[in-house]
Structures are given as structure tokens and as C-alpha cells.
Amino acid sequence: MVTFTFLRDDPLHSEITRNDNAAARYEVMTDRAVGGKKTVLRRAGQEIASVEWRSKERKTQVVFSGRHSTLNEFLKQGGFFSSVVREFKDPREHTCSWKRQMHHFILVDTVEVAIARHHRAHNGLFSNKRDMSLDVFDKGVDFADLILFTFILVEHLQRVAARHSANQAALRATVAASAPPPPAC
Secondary structure, eight states: EEEOOOEOTTSEEEEEEEOOTTTOOEEEEEEEEEEEEEEEETTTEEEEEEEEOOSSGGGGGGTTTTTEHHHHHHSOOOTTTTEEEEEEEETTSOOOEEEEEETTEEEEEEEEOOEEEOOBBBBBSSSOBOOOOOEEGGGGGGGGHHHHHHHHHHHHHHHHHHHHHHHHHHHHHHHHHHHHOOOOO
């Protein structure tokens, strides 16, 4: 098993360590670029993946192992009523699915065997302090970089969606609070 540990609780801005290889330090950085933001994942200083974020997901460009695609081609969305958040193809062209389970993500293959599992960061108030991490089980070690990259994307997209939902709820509450009371009958 390989464990990736994020030194910051931010999937787009963090150093990442790998427990089985101290020299294989990863870094994910996001900077402003023409037309949006660009996120780059590096291992030992070498770029292994990048994303050029655009306002529309279908236009966001992903590069992994020299292959270019849109975000939705690279990491397909799951069904509306499904627990699958996103899916991608492993190097052998088998489908791998990121699923949301309570407060973490789990990556499974087509027969629901776990390939990787995410652990949220804890600040230490109500439980032991822990950095965000990703365990990649033996079945996924051969393509651990791909798993790490897809996790970074999934975690970021879920955080954006959660912020959007929270903003919408706050807006509805503000509108409801500022509405005049209904007329008395």
C-alpha cells in the first residue's frame, strides 16, 4: 500500500509526500493563466499532469502522460442518482469509479473492489490531528500517479460544488429574511 499525505488541506496547493519513497515528493500548484487558472502536479520537480481550468467544465483541458483531453472526457461524471462521483479508465482500460461514502471518497473497480481510500484532515479538536491523505491499495500501486491526479480533481470539484451549495443556501436565507411579511387576513 502507498499513502500520499497532503501537507496542506488544499488539493490545488500542497506538497504531497509518499510513504514508500521519501525522494518522490509531489507538489501541486495552481496559478492564474490566460483565460483561467492552471494547476500543475509535479513529482520530484517533473511535471506529470496539468489542468487548464475554464469557466465551463467541458472546456477545461487536462494533460496526463502527454495525452490531452477535456475534463469530462478524462474524468466522466457519475449518474444523477448514483453514488459514483467520477469515473476514469486505468492504464489497462478498466473503469475505476470514485464514490462518495459519508465524509470520504473511495475508488473502486468494476466489481466494487477498493483501489484507494481518502481520509479527511482533522484539526485535532475532537479527534487526533491528521493531514488529508490518500491510501492506494496494492491493486492500484502501478498507476498511483493517475489515482493521485484524479483524486486531486475530484476533491477540488466536490469542494467547489459544496461552496456553491452553501452560497445558494445563504442567498435563499437572505432573500427570505428580507421579504416583507405576508399581509394579515
